[in-house]
Every structure is written in structure tokens, then in C-alpha cells.
Amino acid sequence: MVADKKVYAFIHHEFVPLTEAYLHISDLAIQRGYGIFDYFWIQRGQPLFFEDYLDRFYQSAGLMQLPVPLERRALREKALELIRLNNFPLSGMKLLLTGGYSESGYEPGTPNLVLIEQAVAYPEQENVEKGIKIITHEYQRELPAAKTINYNMGIRLIGQIKEKGAQDVLYHQNGIVTEFPRSNFFIVKQDNTIATPAREVLKGITRKNVLDLAAATYATEEGNITFEDVQQAKEAFQTSTTKRIVPIVQINDTLIGTGKPGSVTLALLQQLEALEQQYIDQTK
Ligand SMILES: Cc1ncc(COP(=O)(O)O)c(C=O)c1O
Structure with a gap:
């Protein structure tokens, strides 16, 4: 039997197994639905039209007044590292930026940046x-x-x-x-x-x-x-x-x-x- 493939995510500035990637319930994404994301496909290790998705990710973050905790070059590198770690033949990656942990449950904290990659199939x-x-x-x-x-x-x-x-x-x-x-x-x-x-x-x-x-x-x-x-x-x-x-x-x-x-x-x-x-x- 083939062992289940170990899938990694990037959260709290580190790579962890997806099964251990958690945000605390005080996050404004959970409390108020406040956050942004972007989503792109990766074929044969290449994120398709990557720069366009990064442009939009930073634009969405700006419009929602959420500072991205990584500069573009560093974020690009983390995404590429996750792609190498997971090594899927075909996958989709979500870049998620939340309102962060909020003491009041209303005012934003430091945004949490999460990168999740999952295997996908071509559309029906x-x-x-x-x-x-x-x-x-x-x-x-x-x-x-x-x-x-x-x-x-x-x-x-x-x-x-x-x-x-x-x-x-x-x-x-x-x-x-x-x-x-x-x-x-x-x-x-x-x-x-x-x-x-x-x-x-x-x-x-x-x-x-x-x-x-x-x-x-x-x-x-x-x-x-x-x-x-x-x-x-x-x-x-x-x-x-x-x-x-x-x-x-x-x-x-x-x-x-x-x-x-x-x-x-x-x-x-x-x-x-x-x-x-x-x-x-x-x-x-
Ligand atoms: C509201 C909305 N419009 C359009 C799109 C399609 O955008 P894209 O072609 O970048 O996937 C999306 C993607 O999720 C969306 O959420």
C-alpha cells in the first residue's frame, strides 16, 4: 500500500504538515469574516501567471488595509518552496491573509498569512x-x-x-x-x-x-x-x-x-x- 502523501502548508512563518495548520479562534477571519485571498494553479511545478496573481493579492490586501507580513520577493520564494516540498503533478495554491488575532474581536491584529496547496483535477x-x-x-x-x-x-x-x-x-x-x-x-x-x-x-x-x-x-x-x-x-x-x-x-x-x-x-x-x-x- 502506498503511504499517504505528506502535504505541507505555510503558516506562522513556517512550513508545517497541513493537518497541523491552525489559526486561533480569535482571528478576525473567524470572528468577522475579514480577510482576503488569491488562488492560482501550478502545473509541472510552475505557478501559472504567477506575477498577475501576486499583483492582485497585494492589491486586495491594500484595499482591505491588511499589511502583508512578507515582501513580494519573500512571498514568492515561500510559495515556490512549498511547491517544491509538496511536489504535486497538478495543484492549486491559496494565499490567505486574515485580519489577525483580535482582542476586541473587531479591531484588526497582525494579519496571518497562510499558504495552502492541494492537488486538483482538470475541470469536468x-x-x-x-x-x-x-x-x-x-x-x-x-x-x-x-x-x-x-x-x-x-x-x-x-x-x-x-x-x-x-x-x-x-x-x-x-x-x-x-x-x-x-x-x-x-x-x-x-x-x-x-x-x-x-x-x-x-x-x-x-x-x-x-x-x-x-x-x-x-x-x-x-x-x-x-x-x-x-x-x-x-x-x-x-x-x-x-x-x-x-x-x-x-x-x-x-x-x-x-x-x-x-x-x-x-x-x-x-x-x-x-x-x-x-x-x-x-x-x-
Ligand atoms: C468574484 C470573482 N470574480 C471572478 C473570478 C475569476 O478570477 P480568476 O480568473 O482570476 O480566477 C473570481 C475567482 O475566484 C472571483 O472570486
Whole structure:
């Protein structure tokens, strides 16, 4: 029998077995849900698009007034050391920064920085092959540019999504769509323009990569997208680190385009996979 692999985490400035990685209950993340994080994938020992995720991590920390206890270069080194220690073939790493131990349970302490790495699997092909159905919900995240640990609304909507036979929920404000709880939204217009909401959204790293790839072939637009725009679109899809690109074929009761995953969406997915490979080959 193969012994269970020992997995390490970085916490309180040291590497410890994941099973021993604890935060005290006085942490503001537990007391008030105050903290930020970021999350990226590691393929063959290479953190994909690492600098983009580090940029966003420090930006989220700044927006939430949480000083990061490690400078960027030191944080990068710790992440790479953890990757070497764990040696997963394919994994995801979470950089978590909490409000810290708080005596009053309200005022921030010294932020706790935690690095967790876990094995992951490539996304299920079924969603890509069939496309997904989404519902909509009126909601605006409080600090859209920050990747905070507050997913209250998304988690509260899990039951409703399942009841409606859908796979995700798209947030909107007065009929102007923004983002999903954990991914960004795109449409392909009838003239093949690739459009994505610009305001009040988290600037996803996958969103950025897809916009760059799309710009080589199509017109791209970052701006307001209404329900009407979505209904008239030829294709729609969502993007995120873990999902890459997933075609959307139905929004509430309305089919999008032909009701099947579109060719522009699937071509962009292939290009994104190729970009990942290119990144790994170049940074080796
Ligand atoms: C609110 C929100 N929007 C978009 C995304 C997608 O971002 P990325 O492509 O960097 O994973 C995420 C990722 O978790 C998110 O939480």
C-alpha cells in the first residue's frame, strides 16, 4: 500500500504538515469574516501567471488595509518552496491573509498569512461539451476590486441554483450584468465582438488572458452589458482559474444563440490551454 502523501502548508512563518495548520479562534477571519485571498494553479511545478496573481493579492490586501507580513520577493520564494516540498503533478495554491488575532474581536491584529496547496483535477468536460444554464440575481459585491473571503451571497444562493436546475448565478444591478460569485462573464455578439463587463467586477486573471487572446482575432469591448445584450448574443461563457472557459447556453428561461456551446468560445478555450503550455515552457 502506498503511504499517504505528506502535504505541507505555510503558516506562522513556517512550513508545517497541513493537518497541523491552525489559526486561533480569535482571528478576525473567524470572528468577522475579514480577510482576503488569491488562488492560482501550478502545473509541472510552475505557478501559472504567477506575477498577475501576486499583483492582485497585494492589491486586495491594500484595499482591505491588511499589511502583508512578507515582501513580494519573500512571498514568492515561500510559495515556490512549498511547491517544491509538496511536489504535486497538478495543484492549486491559496494565499490567505486574515485580519489577525483580535482582542476586541473587531479591531484588526497582525494579519496571518497562510499558504495552502492541494492537488486538483482538470475541470469536468461535461460542462464544456454541453454548456451550462445560469440564473440571475440582483447583487453587488462590496469591494469588487478586492478578492475578499466574503462569499456569503454566492453560498446562500447554492440551493436556489440547484432548485432551478442551473449551475451558476450571474449577478446584476438594474439589469446590467457584472460577474458570477467565482468567475467572470463574457458574451460573443452577433458580429463576433467579445464583450465583458468593465465596472464593479473582480478583474479575473483568466478574464485578462482571454481578452488578450481574443484581441488577436476579434474586436473586444469592456463596458456595460445588459440582459438584452445577453439575450441577443451569439454565445456566452464564463472564465476563472479553475474552470478556464465554460460555455453558457441558457440564462433563466432564455436560450443563448443556438442553445449549444459556440465555436468562438471553444476556440478561445483551446487558445487558453495553449497559452498555459507556452507559459510553462517559457518559465522552465
Ligand atoms: C468574484 C470573482 N470574480 C471572478 C473570478 C475569476 O478570477 P480568476 O480568473 O482570476 O480566477 C473570481 C475567482 O475566484 C472571483 O472570486
